[in-house]
Amino acid sequence: MLRNFFPKERxxxxxxxxxxxxxxLTITTLFLEIFINEFYRIIWQSCCNLVTExxxxxxxxxxxxxxxxxxxxxxxxxxxxxxxxxxxTYDLKxxxxxxxxEQ
Structure with a gap:
């Protein structure tokens, strides 16, 4: 996950x-952990609460x-x-x- 979040150049x-x-490695891992926790708290948890409601x-x-x-x-x-x-893209007909x- 760390490799995907931080490309080699960055x-x-x-x-x-x-x-x-x-x-x-320590700083980038901490940054990723904070990002995951905040994503869960701000986005995921609020979505779960809406579904439960x-x-x-x-x-x-x-x-x-x-x-x-x-x-x-x-x-x-x-x-x-x-x-x-x-x-x-075409169907077989x-x-x-x-x-x-385009619709």
């Missing part, structure tokens, strides 16, 4: 300022969430084979599939 620049490999208003209980959905109520999704031609911003 890490090298930071290391040239700090001048110590161990200190650089919505479930409460709809009368959804924990036991309802644990129930297995009957086969006849499941939504089945069908994969549509497509092909790419000159940057556009030759109809162009529009992207969300």
């Amino acid at each position: 890490y090298r620049k930071f290391k040239s300022i700090v001048k110590s490999e161990k200190a650089t 919505w479930e409460h208003t709809k009368g959804i209980k924990k036991k309802d969430l644990k129930k297995k959905i009957p086969v006849n109520q499941r939504i089945t999704y069908e994969r549509i084979p497509t092909q790419q031609v000159e940057g556009n 030759g109809r162009r599939i529009l992207k969300h911003n």
Whole structure:
């Protein structure tokens, strides 16, 4: 995770300022830990609270969430084979599939 959050070039620049490999790793690890904790507190936790509030208003209980959905109520999704031609996507009948911003 640290490698993805700090690309090599950014890490090298930071290391040239700090001048110590161990200190650089410690600081970047602490920065990442703070980022994760704040992300959880600000974004994730508030989202979970909103979902819990919505479930409460709809009368959804924990036991309802644990129930297995009957086969006849499941939504089945069908994969549509497509092909790419000159940057556009077409189904097998030759109809162009529009992207969300083209609709």
